[in-house]
Amino acid sequence: MSKNSRREREKQQRRNMIIKAAENVFFAKGYDNVTMDEIANKAEVNKALLYYYFKNKEALFSAVNLCGVQILHKIYVKCFNLDTDGYNKVKAMIQGLFDFSKEHPDYFRIYCYAGTERFQMSDEEDAQEIVDLRTGMWRLMVEAIMEGIEDGTIRNDLDPVEMSIYLNLLALSALNLDFTSKMVLRARNISTDKFWEDLSTFLDPALFSSQKMKK
């Protein structure tokens, strides 16, 4: 049994080696410009073995993406466990996403790419775990918002579920700017970091508006 589990471990290690090799190549050239042969070369392994461990190219990509998502998930958990009020937990999570995009820009890039139309269905294991982790992160943010509503640091006239989605969407797309927006900012000499900081100024009144403006 102990030997069997050692074997299992080694198999897992081989799998991980392949994932790291794939990571390397995906990071360098994006998804579409990478061939399976390239990955096999990088992993110093035969191409057929890739298909022994992974169903196809997309599954391999999911495995890489999962690594990043796990990191991000941990960040969210840490933010949620901060000893502070709801508002600050939420802010910490948004900042956490920013930090993630800075510390792991490549993971962040494929995280965004994986959210594309191109990848939106799959029944394979890693894809499912990604969905679970993402759902988990969302749940944490909703919890934080609810805390904020109760302790009075976040407005109470909106559904926390919807609010969490607004925040996530905006944060994500602000960190993953399209070509036109980047151009515009560059032309105005606004760095993406300043753009991010100002996002906070922009959003704060939406998070807590003392005036319950209706219509």
Add this chain to the structure above:
Amino acid sequence: MSKNSRREREKQQRRNMIIKAAENVFFAKGYDNVTMDEIANKAEVNKALLYYYFKNKEALFSAVNLCGVQILHKIYVKCFNLDTDGYNKVKAMIQGLFDFSKEHPDYFRIYCYAGTERFQMSDEEDAQEIVDLRTGMWRLMVEAIMEGIEDGTIRNDLDPVEMSIYLNLLALSALNLDFTSKMVLRARNISTDKFWEDLSTFLDPALFSSQKMKK
């Protein structure tokens, strides 16, 4: 000369036929699942002719996308010319994007897809016009925001350029939800239309915050 220009017109018509055929196929099956042979069949034209009129598949896709962008651009112009204050112009533009996504869901879908990493460089003509139109729309929104700042309907403590990007990003991604967000909303029985309406409630305080909260 008049005959020459008639010929030109007919050539343009043929081009348009091809675009419409491509449109049909792209709308039905997305970009990646479409083959050039399919488009040629739909257009009842030989595949080689596609390459006579368009550089490659991507150029053809750009031509289709351009049609949608032109519609959207007109909407922005109309909103900008409304006889109202800056705040309401901005709101009208955001609502215009929503209307576009409802009236032309297919154009909207490829508009989003074309914003992806996959498509972010190209020197061909239609691609350039798309960039120009998008820049134009952005300019209009910045103008509207500046009017709002001057007439006092929009907060004055933020760069209008940045503000326009925040608004566009959020609106766009709220209309183009990723898989996880859609799931979450469905699970909570929140329709995407309600989600959109509530976005307005969420955002309003950020557009005009009477309290100039700093830090």
Add this chain to the structure above:
DNA sequence: TTTAAAATTTAACTGATAGTTAAAAATTAA
């Protein structure tokens, strides 16, 4: 009507690449 240019078809071709396969070889557990 003639002629030259432009538009269109035909069909076969290249090159890339994901994915398959089946058998042989190497490694490992027992």
Add this chain to the structure above:
DNA sequence: TTAATTTTTAACTATCAGTTAAATTTTAAA
């Protein structure tokens, strides 16, 4: 030693974007 598992080998299929060059048809203009 043996049987199961892992890994390699290398050749194969299928698909598709993109090319090409010659033939044919259509059109503009003289």
